[in-house]
Amino acid sequence: MDLTRDFIEKIEEMAAPETIHVGDLEYSHQHLYPVMPPRPEPLQTKSLSSIVDYLKGNIDQCDPEEILIHVVDEETVTVSSRLFYDLRTREVYMTADAPLPQLRLNDFIPRENFNIMLQSCFTEKGDRDSVLRVIGNISQQQSGGVEVSDDGVTQNVEAKAGTVLKTKATIPNPVNLAPFRTFTEIDQPLSPFVLRINEDMCVALFTADGGAWKQEAMKNIQTYLREALSDEAGNCPYTIIA
Structure with a gap:
């Protein structure tokens, strides 16, 4: 065996x-x-x-x-x-x-980078041009800063010493924008964003529609x-x- x-x-x-x-x-x-x-x-x-x-x-x-x-x-x-x-x-x-292009949302970024992103990664629909004008009206020199006040909905940006404010900037909210977030053959969905500027002159867009734009895109x-x-x-x- x-x-x-x-x-x-x-x-x-x-x-x-x-x-x-x-x-x-x-x-x-x-x-x-x-x-x-x-x-x-x-x-x-x-x-x-x-x-x-x-x-x-x-x-x-x-x-x-x-x-x-x-x-x-x-x-x-x-x-x-x-x-x-x-x-x-x-x-x-x-x-x-x-x-898709790289979008930096929900995060503060330098104003110049924000300006470039808004022109290269967003369509012209909605409030894009208005946001560009508001952001373009504010510039900062080496010294000084900006004073930002808001009521939770709109922001007022005022110049301190060393800061050049070409016009008084009031930031409305929300702003409606259409970034490139889906196939280019279709219309990019327009959705609301909360636009914020901090005291360091950095700008941010925060999504404000709970992702509803995704269903519209689909x-x-x-x-x-x-x-x-x-x-x-x-x-x-x-x-x-x-």
Whole structure:
């Protein structure tokens, strides 16, 4: 009797998965993983128009009625297959991630940096130009400072010695601005911000809508894709969720 072989076979027998039936369900005391057929990696893109081009070109010969377009959030959209019921999985064909500029919100930054950010990372909608004028009216020399007073809603900035105040600056709040925070193909959502200036001449924008702009951006993405993928009669064969 080969004790070594018998011992190994006993271990293999004990290691084999066991299943238990409870009602109509079957359970296993081990995790079992299906052996999946080889699948290509999802295409990685940076725009919504690339999704439209891919689906209209239909190079992979997919049935539009079996395609799911998922607006995951304001920055990400995926194109995937229907659910494979036997494996309970989907195949992801494409992922689009919006290339976004770096925004410094909810933090005080030097006035010059704030000015550059406002012109390069925000659209012209809303109060952008008004904020630029207010911030541009204040400058500071080496000595002195600014005196800031506010009632919790508006701020008044007055000059001390060494500070040049071209005009009296009253900072209203909130201000409505539209930074680039989603795909450039759609309108950037306009949302309220609290604008603050501290005694060191640093400026900050604090978000003030509880993230409601994200839902608006997702709906705008959904609308863009539905319109771009619809036929002349206005019918879209794809399922788009947001």
